[in-house]
Amino acid sequence: MEMRDFVVRFAGEGGQGVVTSAEGLAQASTQVGYHALTFATFPSQILGGPTWTQARISVDPVRGPGDAVDVLVAFNREAYDNHQGEVKAGGVIIFNSNDFELDGDSRGVGLPIDQLAKSTGNNRAANMVVIGALAHLVNMPKEYLDEFVIKRFTRGRASDEEIIKSNILAMTLGREHVSASEFSLGELAPSQPPDGDQLMLKGNEALSLGAIAAGLQFYVGYPISPATPILLYMERNLVGEGKFAYQVSSEIESITTVLGAGFAGKKAMTASSGPGISLMSEGLGLGWMAEIPCVIVDVQRGGPATGLPTKTEQSDLLSCMWPAHGDVHLPVIAVGTVEECFYGAVMALNWAERYQGPVMLLSEMSLAERAQNIPKPDLSKIMVESRDVYQGSNGYQRYAGRELSAMPLPGRPGAYVANGSEHDDIGDTTHLAERHVQMTERRFSKLKLLEENLYERDKPESPVAVVPWGATKGPAREAYDKLIEAGVDVGWYYTMLLNPMPPKMLEELRRKELVIVPELNYQGQFGSILRSLGVKAESITQYTGLPFKVSDLVSRISEMANASQREMVRA
Amino acid sequence: MEMRDFVVRFAGEGGQGVVTSAEGLAQASTQVGYHALTFATFPSQILGGPTWTQARISVDPVRGPGDAVDVLVAFNREAYDNHQGEVKAGGVIIFNSNDFELDGDSRGVGLPIDQLAKSTGNNRAANMVVIGALAHLVNMPKEYLDEFVIKRFTRGRASDEEIIKSNILAMTLGREHVSASEFSLGELAPSQPPDGDQLMLKGNEALSLGAIAAGLQFYVGYPISPATPILLYMERNLVGEGKFAYQVSSEIESITTVLGAGFAGKKAMTASSGPGISLMSEGLGLGWMAEIPCVIVDVQRGGPATGLPTKTEQSDLLSCMWPAHGDVHLPVIAVGTVEECFYGAVMALNWAERYQGPVMLLSEMSLAERAQNIPKPDLSKIMVESRDVYQGSNGYQRYAGRELSAMPLPGRPGAYVANGSEHDDIGDTTHLAERHVQMTERRFSKLKLLEENLYERDKPESPVAVVPWGATKGPAREAYDKLIEAGVDVGWYYTMLLNPMPPKMLEELRRKELVIVPELNYQGQFGSILRSLGVKAESITQYTGLPFKVSDLVSRISEMANASQREMVRA
Amino acid sequence: MSKKNPEYDFKWCPGCGDFGVRRSLELAMIDHLEESGLPMENNVVVAGIGCSGNLVHLLEGPQPYGFHGIHGRSLPIALGVKMARPELNVVVVAGDGDFLSIGGEHIGPQASRNLNVCAVVMDNGVYGLTKGQSSPTTKLGEITSSTPYGKIEMQQNPLELYLTLGVSFIASGFSGQPRLLANLIKQGMDHPGFAIVHVQSPCTTYNDTFEQIKGDAKKGIEPSLWQIPDEHDATDRASAYGLIQQGGLPVGVVYRDEARPALNQRLQESWEKARSRTTEELMKAFEF
Amino acid sequence: MSKKNPEYDFKWCPGCGDFGVRRSLELAMIDHLEESGLPMENNVVVAGIGCSGNLVHLLEGPQPYGFHGIHGRSLPIALGVKMARPELNVVVVAGDGDFLSIGGEHIGPQASRNLNVCAVVMDNGVYGLTKGQSSPTTKLGEITSSTPYGKIEMQQNPLELYLTLGVSFIASGFSGQPRLLANLIKQGMDHPGFAIVHVQSPCTTYNDTFEQIKGDAKKGIEPSLWQIPDEHDATDRASAYGLIQQGGLPVGVVYRDEARPALNQRLQESWEKARSRTTEELMKAFEF
Numbered sequence A, B: 001m002e003m004r005d006f007v008v009r010f011a012g013e014g015g016q017g018v019v020t021s022a023e024g025l026a027q028a029s030t031q032v033g034y035h036a037l038t039f040a041t042f043p044s045q046i047l048g049g050p051t052w053t054q055a056r057i058s059v060d061p062v063r064g065p066g067d068a069v070d071v072l073v074a075f076n077r078e079a080y081d082n083h084q085g086e087v088k089a090g091g092v093i094i095f096n097s098n099d100f101e102l103d104g105d106s107r108g109v110g111l112p113i114d115q116l117a118k119s120t121g122n123n124r125a126a127n128m129v130v131i132g133a134l135a136h137l138v139n140m141p142k143e144y145l146d147e148f149v150i151k152r153f154t155r156g157r158a159s160d161e162e163i164i165k166s167n168i169l170a171m172t173l174g175r176e177h178v179s180a181s182e183f184s185l186g187e188l189a190p191s192q193p194p195d196g197d198q199l200m201l202k203g204n205e206a207l208s209l210g211a212i213a214a215g216l217q218f219y220v221g222y223p224i225s226p227a228t229p230i231l232l233y234m235e236r237n238l239v240g241e242g243k244f245a246y247q248v249s250s251e252i253e254s255i256t257t258v259l260g261a262g263f264a265g266k267k268a269m270t271a272s273s274g275p276g277i278s279l280m281s282e283g284l285g286l287g288w289m290a291e292i293p294c295v296i297v298d299v300q301r302g303g304p305a306t307g308l309p310t311k312t313e314q315s316d317l318l319s320c321m322w323p324a325h326g327d328v329h330l331p332v333i334a335v336g337t338v339e340e341c342f343y344g345a346v347m348a349l350n351w352a353e354r355y356q357g358p359v360m361l362l363s364e365m366s367l368a369e370r371a372q373n374i375p376k377p378d379l380s381k382i383m384v385e386s387r388d389v390y391q392g393s394n395g396y397q398r399y400a401g402r403e404l405s406a407m408p409l410p411g412r413p414g415a416y417v418a419n420g421s422e423h424d425d426i427g428d429t430t431h432l433a434e435r436h437v438q439m440t441e442r443r444f445s446k447l448k449l450l451e452e453n454l455y456e457r458d459k460p461e462s463p464v465a466v467v468p469w470g471a472t473k474g475p476a477r478e479a480y481d482k483l484i485e486a487g488v489d490v491g492w493y494y495t496m497l498l499n500p501m502p503p504k505m506l507e508e509l510r511r512k513e514l515v516i517v518p519e520l521n522y523q524g525q526f527g528s529i530l531r532s533l534g535v536k537a538e539s540i541t542q543y544t545g546l547p548f549k550v551s552d553l554v555s556r557i558s559e560m561a562n563a564s565q566r567e568m569v570r571a
Numbered sequence C, D: 001m002s003k004k005n006p007e008y009d010f011k012w013c014p015g016c017g018d019f020g021v022r023r024s025l026e027l028a029m030i031d032h033l034e035e036s037g038l039p040m041e042n043n044v045v046v047a048g049i050g051c052s053g054n055l056v057h058l059l060e061g062p063q064p065y066g067f068h069g070i071h072g073r074s075l076p077i078a079l080g081v082k083m084a085r086p087e088l089n090v091v092v093v094a095g096d097g098d099f100l101s102i103g104g105e106h107i108g109p110q111a112s113r114n115l116n117v118c119a120v121v122m123d124n125g126v127y128g129l130t131k132g133q134s135s136p137t138t139k140l141g142e143i144t145s146s147t148p149y150g151k152i153e154m155q156q157n158p159l160e161l162y163l164t165l166g167v168s169f170i171a172s173g174f175s176g177q178p179r180l181l182a183n184l185i186k187q188g189m190d191h192p193g194f195a196i197v198h199v200q201s202p203c204t205t206y207n208d209t210f211e212q213i214k215g216d217a218k219k220g221i222e223p224s225l226w227q228i229p230d231e232h233d234a235t236d237r238a239s240a241y242g243l244i245q246q247g248g249l250p251v252g253v254v255y256r257d258e259a260r261p262a263l264n265q266r267l268q269e270s271w272e273k274a275r276s277r278t279t280e281e282l283m284k285a286f287e288f
């Protein structure tokens, strides 16, 4: 039968080629026009340790890593034991017969990975052996893979030809070895190459690129999983005159340094994860109070406290929206796909410049470590905003009025004191009631500048809607499509803009009988925020450190939708 | 006419006796059975600077400093200019005629304060001159005041007699000087001495005493207005074997040190204000995660950031309830009166021991600096709780199960690792999904242990209710009583317990058509929390840095109440 | 901006040492500008929280830019300002509590980086603005509002700390000598690296050390203040260490190392190894 | 608790220096207990966050109490444990990043207080757990994942820092000498005040310094490690300072001052001036 989509999980020890095989497969597939997504997990130790990576190859754009595994590639016995349960009925298990023997599992195909690789004279071709084997299972034409290998290893070196030969041989050996066994999954439908260039990258990389595309000039950070790759990317690439990327001594330094740079006129950003974001609390309040543009990225991991550094969760929403004492309410943009990592970062920088204050950009471990092909952003189409800079002479009242005003640039006329105490128009500290009223209203009025009606919706007429946020978008949308197929009457709303929310979307949600919010936290954080905004929201929560399974969402959403339908009938 | 209550505002330069006069009047009045409340404001500079203190004397228990001023005592011209507008119609202004002359204000009575004091041969008796003058205005019997002076200055010293004489003389001079002018406010009704002993103290002092009464053993803090007095009180009084009170190097040290002490078996507490609380964010999450009993006091001031150190506000509620990243939801007790400062502290310590985690105790600048007479707490009636200590042998699983378990005491069998990463039963770090689910549910299940139906209510049958929190209780209740007199149909609910809220109270509020929440912040923080809990709440907000005026609340509440009545009729 | 702004109502107590520091800073900034020919707006004063930090609102004459943030964070804010705009003259003003206690963590990193800013620390051995609690420089045994039975921890020695952390310019001064102090601050501004001018600026209300510093012949009190002799070789780390060990309040330049490149200079150099790419070029790496 | 707990799945890399530190700590604790006759539960190990801090879960044999909190806060947590229960033996284990970077602010205060705990700092000159970024002890110019063009800030000298801050017991050791190291840690535990045992514990994965420390005759590499001679007078601050200036990796006790009273002792003394009152008595002050 024809397949549009298949999922392979590679499991073994760190260092056995688990990751390179997954990425190789993904690259091979994307190069011949398929869509691919890989999701890597971390072993909790530094070297070795059990690890696995999943690759999903599809004719259509991919939304998530996928629930059920079609093929498990088990590099060792432990991997087999831990993952064989995930293999769906009719699935196949390729096991490294150089490492262990497997009897009594009818799904098993032994593949002497190391030995076959060796026989090609190129030990590093082990992953090609595996890829060849997989290609056979889904009947991927040999030409496809050869093409990929040729492309990949044509680097204008003398050794090219030889390497290409050995790799093609490795794939062929893998292919033949498996074809000997009668196993097959079916026929992968021919690829429908997306038009336009594509990029294959991870969420953290897309986010970094987006920030740079929006004109980022200044970045400081402190290492923390899963945000560290952003720091490393910036230190390598945000270089040259007028740029600065640096590792500071703590997240307290990160946020206050970023505030200094934002004040001095730069587009500045820092990224961290839960514990680091909590340390920034006081500094975030200062940014709001002194009106300093900057972007703070929270690549969420499992919490609280040191929590679960290598797991994914969506539990920082409340503390990012209200991060500090006093009346502070920060803008929040939460990205849901690798592509949104790019465009969300662009928006976050634009928002910071537009309203002159800190913007929280929420990502998640599951996005940060997900590699995926996305349409290459067209920079000429990206609208980049910069703050309104004061151009006049001295004697300027930087904080005058109840609304946004132009921001002076140190070195130029317009000197004032950026002040974290309540202040008057020129930034001197004051305690007068009228001032506190004026400045409080001024700070909140600026949020209005960020109200944009950017959101997705389907079946707006339905009284029930599914409204996920962040990376739950992927599985939620897969589930939603299935529910629609099944004829369930339910609408779909999604936005990256969690504060301020798109006013029209909020209006529509307020009219719903029930708004179902699937989210990866215990408290149902977004659900409770929606309720406080007058929406009849109920959350579907999960707090396992893992993303939702599509199948779980399908059943839990339809349950809730039907229940409310029954109620409506009764009423 | 007979008065049950009068309000005097003393205004001048720091150092002119503004505070001593107010406190003297309050003490004199309480000693003869009246109720008294004084409220001091801070000048923004250290020495001198304009300042004022208000005293309210009443036959009945006092709820707040009072809106309108009956008598203004102006020690200098600036004070007159700034405060004369607050004097109610028919009020009197006593001005220091040694400092300035006042013509064209029919309310003014000149009093040569310094000169009269000098003439008694005791310059320090200036405040007695003022008190005598005030006593005359409300017709307070001379014996009352003489009695007070005698009590106060009888200290078994040779000089007693002389000092008493000069003070009594001072009062007489003040009295006579004003009686010469025909001014009078009326007759203060005879006092109705409360039965039982009374204490006259400030909110911070009551809170400190309450904590000590509940068995506090360990206190660290870092200076910050308006919480510093708690630190100083503890350093002076929390001494002796097994006790520790100390100033540490920052609020980050405060919270983490307190966690160490709570882990080691002590009842531990720290106090700060907004900026310091924000710095504790990460540590608070750790306390929740590792399950460490401790109490954190937030004496709220104006925010955000450094904000308004000497002003009052109720804007830290959201950030205290959700102080950190991850699924953290801390218990919150907010006190509303000086007396509640005492009992709220007792409860906070009990809660911390009962559920084994951090408890947030919210106070406010306006309570911290308010001196008031309260019934002396009967220690024999105070129920003090202590954590359930593990008594068994080694091999204990401290974090086993989905509910509270006994806490081991270092030094005794039951060794485990208190862990801020997700952990298993013995406290070792783990990433297993089941564990994160178990421990998350365990942490939240413990909040159930704190559900108590302690709340005030009046007219529960009314579809509309006023539900203030914290120190807004005072003016809100005064306003409520006036509304009831005026025949407005509105109910009253109040509790110190903001998380978890009394379940019965929450149930009742959910059935209301409208719940009106007066609170001192811009966002309407408690209102939005109530809405997220399914209550039709709307806030009345004020963000001036000052407490509500009763008159404002009367009009704003009745407006809202009537509006909703009309709607209900329409519906 | 006191003179010009009635709404700003904080005032230093009469006799407060901070008056002298303000004057010195005004003089130093003006000197510095006259040399550079740049306008006052080229100066950024990053202030800590305390009576000391309030200096940023009390400067008279032409106004520099200011950043008055949160307690203890003036150094990292200054790091951000300076590395964003190396052409700006960035000055930090902070108190002993702000700089050495809650903000103490930031000194070492800026010293290691040799961040090119000048920090003026106003040390009064007490927390002034919060009314008299002990600070890291409050002496062992002293009674303050927060040490009712005497302080039970040792005081810090800031000068030795700076030297150990690698601060490349260290001066010590007294608020009672505004012109001399102005000169030290000016040198600190001119120094191509991290400069700290540590100033004894007595708190006349909570910890009046004027007498002890200046001495009183009548009462037979020796002054703790002493001028650093010209012979002192400030470029020699060992001599600097020895000088600090002598105690008292030395006035002058304790240590200076002008050879060490500042952070922005080292950064420039490191770029030679780097290649700056356009966004388009960066995206290329992810094409396939 | 590795051996006993399959659920705990973190493992140090083969050859990691931390194995040796763990062994040393186990030996030192056992020694200490045999002398005191107290059970293992009398020990509390407060751990930082890092490969190093994970030691608290990897101890074998009888288990002490542990507190594995948040990054950089092991010292203030230890302050709380120790001042709550002075009879407990409190040990801190942390990495160079945890202890000197984000946690650096807490060293000075504990030194000034002379808090009676023993801190074992596992210095590998890198951030191990986060996979190889630079730390305060990473050398200037070194290339790490976070310094792709070479580190542009100076490394810190922890031993000199401890001495300057007033740490009253300072030892320096090497994870490759477990018995020697155990002895130093034991001395640190016995020391009546704040003790720091600074250990070179190489990260074989991201910064393998074993060769540089132990030297390699064949390659003509001199060992950086040298034993502190018996003549060294550790009670003399100046000699300690001089010793540190010699550089390399000295092994032994660098400095010790047993005369200085520890915080809990000074606290006891201060109580003589104080009067402890019952709640009833305290309330009296507010009666009228």
Ligand SMILES: Cc1ncc(C[n+]2csc(CCOP(=O)(O)OP(=O)(O)O)c2C)c(N)n1
Residues within 6 Å of the ligand: B222, B223, B224, B225, B251, B275, B276, B279, B306, C048, C049, C050, C051, C052, C053, C070, C071, C094, C095, C096, C097, C098, C099, C122, C124, C126, C127, C128, C129, C130, C135
């Ligand atoms: C996070 C935080 N904690 C505490 C405070 C309260 N506070 C304001 S100034 C100050 C210390 C002032 O002492 P110092 O830095 O020596 O300055 P000085 O007033 O003596 O000049 C403190 C603790 C604060 N504003 N923020």
Ligand SMILES: Cc1ncc(C[n+]2csc(CCOP(=O)(O)OP(=O)(O)O)c2C)c(N)n1
Residues within 6 Å of the ligand: A222, A223, A224, A225, A251, A275, A276, A279, A306, D048, D049, D050, D051, D052, D053, D070, D071, D094, D095, D096, D097, D098, D099, D122, D124, D126, D127, D128, D129, D130, D135
């Ligand atoms: C507030 C916070 N910031 C960052 C991190 C991430 N983090 C975990 S361990 C570590 C540093 C580890 O280096 P080190 O202290 O030297 O220990 P090592 O792993 O080298 O033994 C960091 C930055 C964290 N857990 N918490």
Ligand code: SF4
Residues within 6 Å of the ligand: B046, B047, C011, C012, C013, C015, C016, C017, C018, C051, C052, C124, C128, C129, C202, C203, C204, C205, C206
């Ligand atoms: S309190 Fe001290 S430091 Fe503050 S202004 Fe007054 S004298 Fe100066």
Ligand code: SF4
Residues within 6 Å of the ligand: A046, A047, D011, D012, D013, D015, D016, D017, D018, D051, D052, D124, D128, D129, D202, D203, D204, D205, D206
């Ligand atoms: S990364 Fe380095 S420090 Fe961490 S376990 Fe491996 S070798 Fe040890």
Ligand SMILES: [Mg+2]
Residues within 6 Å of the ligand: C050, C095, C096, C097, C122, C123, C124, C125, C126, C127, C128, C135
């Ligand atoms: Mg000071």
Ligand SMILES: [Mg+2]
Residues within 6 Å of the ligand: D050, D095, D096, D097, D122, D123, D124, D125, D126, D127, D128, D135
């Ligand atoms: Mg390290």
